[in-house]
Structure formats: C-alpha cells, structure tokens
Amino acid sequence: MKQVALALVGFGNVGQAFARLLLEKEQQIAQQFGYQFIVTGIVTGRHGSAISSGGISLTRALEVISRGQSLDILSEMPAPKNTLDFLFASSAEAMLETSPVNHHTGQPAIDHIKAALDKGMHAITANKGPVVHAYQELMDMAATRGKRFLFEAAVMDGAPIFSLFRGPLPCIEVHGFQGILNSCTNFILGLMENGKTFDEAVREAQAIGIAETDPSADIDGWDAAIKVAALSTVVLGIPLKPQQVERSSIREITPAMISEARQAGERWKVVCTARRKGKELLEASVKPQRVSAGSPLFAINGTSSYVEFHSDVLPGLGIVENNPGPNTTAYGLLADLINALRGQ
Numbered sequence: 291m292k293q294v295a296l297a298l299v300g301f302g303n304v305g306q307a308f309a310r311l312l313l314e315k316e317q318q319i320a321q322q323f324g325y326q327f328i329v330t331g332i333v334t335g336r337h338g339s340a341i342s343s344g345g346i347s348l349t350r351a352l353e354v355i356s357r358g359q360s361l362d363i364l365s366e367m368p369a370p371k372n373t374l375d376f377l378f379a380s381s382a383e384a385m386l387e388t389s390p391v392n393h394h395t396g397q398p399a400i401d402h403i404k405a406a407l408d409k410g411m412h413a414i415t416a417n418k419g420p421v422v423h424a425y426q427e428l429m430d431m432a433a434t435r436g437k438r439f440l441f442e443a444a445v446m447d448g449a450p451i452f453s454l455f456r457g458p459l460p461c462i463e464v465h466g467f468q469g470i471l472n473s474c475t476n477f478i479l480g481l482m483e484n485g486k487t488f489d490e491a492v493r494e495a496q497a498i499g500i501a502e503t504d505p506s507a508d509i510d511g512w513d514a515a516i517k518v519a520a521l522s523t524v525v526l527g528i529p530l531k532p533q534q535v536e537r538s539s540i541r542e543i544t545p546a547m548i549s550e551a552r553q554a555g556e557r558w559k560v561v562c563t564a565r566r567k568g569k570e571l572l573e574a575s576v577k578p579q580r581v582s583a584g585s586p587l588f589a590i591n592g593t594s595s596y597v598e599f600h601s602d603v604l605p606g607l608g609i610v611e612n613n614p615g616p617n618t619t620a621y622g623l624l625a626d627l628i629n630a631l632r633g634q
C-alpha cells in the first residue's frame with residue numbers, strides 16, 4: 291500500500307465534500323489502486339488551519355467545521371497562516387485547491403498552484419481562475435517538474451470534459467460549443483418557473499452548496515463566462531479571459547417574462563456559446579435566452595448542465611450532467627488525483 295499525503299487548500303462546500311468522498315471510498319481506492327490517502331494539512335480563509343504529519347482525522351475536521359470552530363484545534367503544531375508556508379509545512383504529494391474564484395485575476399489560487407508545483411506536488415483544482423489566467427504557464431511549470439496541473443472539476447464538475455479532449459479524442463478540431471454551464475442560474479430560473487421569488491431561489495441555491503462564494507458571480511454571468519473562457523483556452527486553443535466574454539445577467543428576467551415564455555411553450559435558459567473560424571473567435575457569449583421545446587437545452591432541469599461540442603469529425607457531441615452538486619465536483623477532484631498519481 292502506498293501512503294499518499296494530501297494538502298487541502300480550502301475546506302468549504304467542495305473541500306468538505308472531497309473529505310467525505312475520501313472517507314466513503316477509502317477501501318475501494320486501497321483495493322483498486324493501492325493508495326492510502328492521508329490529509330496532512332488543511333488551510334482555510336477564516337476557519338483556521340491544521341498540520342499533522344500522521345494525518346488529520348477527516349471525520350473530526352468535518353465535525354469541527356460543522357460546529358463553526360477553528361481547524362487550529364486539530365493541528366499538531368501552530369500551522370502557518372500563510373497558505374504558501376502552509377504548503378511547505380504539509381509535506382504533501384498533491385494539493386487539492388478549492389479556494390474561491392477571482393474572475394478578474396485568478397489569484398491567489400495561481401500562487402497556490404505555483405507553490406505546490408514548486409514544492410514537487412501535483413496541483414489539482416476546481417477553481418476556474420488559474421485555468422484562464424495562467425493556463426500555459428502552469429502547464430509548462432508542471433511539465434518541467436514532472437508533475438500534473440489538472441482541473442477537470444472546474445467545468446461541469448465530475449463530468450469528463452478536459453480529459454476527453456486530452457485522451458480519447460485525438461486528431462479532432464473543435465469549432466465551437468453551446469450549452470448550459472452554470473448550475474446555479476439554471477436552478478434559480480427553474481424555481482422561479484415554479485413560483486419562487488428571485489431572492490428565495492438564490493437562498494435555496496446557496497443552501498445546496500451550488501452557488502459561488504459570492505452568488506452574484508453566478509447571477510451576473512461571471513461563472514458562466516469564466517467557464518466559456520476556460521473551454522475556449524483549453525479545448526479551442528484560443529486563450530480568452532472572462533472579461534472578453536459577452537455577458538448578461540439573469541437579474542433582468544422578471545416573473546412575468548418567465549410565465550410569458552412558459553405560455554408560449556418556451557423556457558428561459560442561460561445559454562453559453564463559443565464559435566471559432568481558424569484562430570479567430572467569432573463569438574463567446576453568456577446570454578439568457580428563450581429556448582423552444584425542440585432544443586436540447588429545454589429539458590436541462592435543476593442544477594443539471596449540458597454542453598454540445600461541434601467539431602470536424604463529430605458534428606454534435608453532447609454531454610449532460612444530471613443534478614450535480616459539491617459531491618460531483620469532489621469526484622472530479624478525486625478522478626484527477628488518481629489519474630495524476632497513475633500517470634494518466
């Protein structure tokens with residue numbers, strides 16, 4: 291059995307779901323892959339941090355956080371408050387990064403990833419910021435150090451999107467994509483169709499852990515825009531920042547507009563689109579639109595998301611992820627972790 295030490299940067303909805311998944315799958319991971327994961331460090335923004343060379347009890351860490359206490363009480367020594375010093379102290383083999391997104395700069399997550407790679411760790415993140423603001427630099431840095439920078443969970447949670455184009459689909463030219471990439475707004479619009487107010491719907495989205503740390507990032511289209519930018523950068527090969535994506539908010543959609551659409555047999559959806567010709571991006575947008583029953587987007591309910599890629603060899607390849615939440619994002623991180631360790 292190979293013991294693998296992990297450092298968790300961020301222990302919110304996704305970080306905690308990852309901890310629960312590790313506990314749930316401990317035996318399966320040991321039997322199928324021969325790994326025993328131990329978490330030697332956890333750091334948060336305002337809920338303390340812990341370092342333990344023998345491994346922090348994840349059950350206790352989850353309890354401590356659920357009681358609103360600081361993780362400091364689990365630390366075998368005063369854990370460095372600074373995340374970069376903390377990474378050094380954790381002596382981990384891989385870092386799982388789940389801090390909040392900074393849509394405009396990608397920081398401080400970019401520095402977390404650089405520090406982890408610098409210290410010889412695989413760097414795995416659910417954070418979209420580093421993917422759009424430092425993709426090539428981080429990929430190059432990882433390659434130079436013989437480590438992996440992986441981010442499958444950043445777009446469509448646990449569904450394989452980036453790994454699909456890295457592995458099983460060689461020699462494909464993707465011309466564009468269209469879909470619903472933000473779960474939170476899809477969930478909110480669905481609740482509003484059922485008579486909930488906008489504010490009630492936002493609170494429900496927060497309660498199930500699907501909203502960004504600041505939910506206006508979902509509502510105003512930033513999360514969808516950064517996902518369009520990430521897919522453009524990695525899958526289309528055209529670097530793009532979220533600020534360059536044409537973006538509209540769902541704040542402009544009133545209950546009257548929603549019922550008018552329903553009466554016409556249509557639904558409001560936040561549609562993400564990108565199209566390119568050669569190296570020129572013809573469109574990159576996030577727009578609330580009315581879609582008709584004939585569209586594949588019409589039946590995407592709740593937190594579900596959908597993307598259809600258009601390419602030279604597969605004219606329309608659609609991927610649906612049904613009702614994801616922090617647990618499915620946690621699976622995206624786990625899949626990346628296992629793939630990094632077994633060199634895939």
Ligand SMILES: NC(=O)C1=CN([C@@H]2O[C@H](COP(=O)(O)OP(=O)(O)OC[C@H]3O[C@@H](n4cnc5c(N)ncnc54)[C@H](OP(=O)(O)O)[C@@H]3O)[C@@H](O)[C@H]2O)C=CC1
Pocket residue numbers: 299300301302303304305333334335336337338373388389390391398416417418443444445447499500501502503615616619
């Ligand atoms: N929620 C979801 O369904 C999905 C989320 N993601 C992405 O995953 C990431 C995490 O999301 P989620 O768990 O929901 O967010 P949360 O806000 O629930 O958690 C964020 C965590 O990061 C910690 N944190 C804040 N700043 C720092 C810092 N500088 N260094 C270390 N830790 C820090 C927070 O600590 P504290 O609370 O103490 O301040 C908290 O533990 C985001 O980037 C998000 O976009 C991706 C896919 C789906």
Ligand SMILES: N[C@@H](CC=O)C(=O)O
Pocket residue numbers: 444446447471472473474475500501502508513
């Ligand atoms: N807030 C995001 C979470 C996953 O990326 C969403 O709603 O899609």
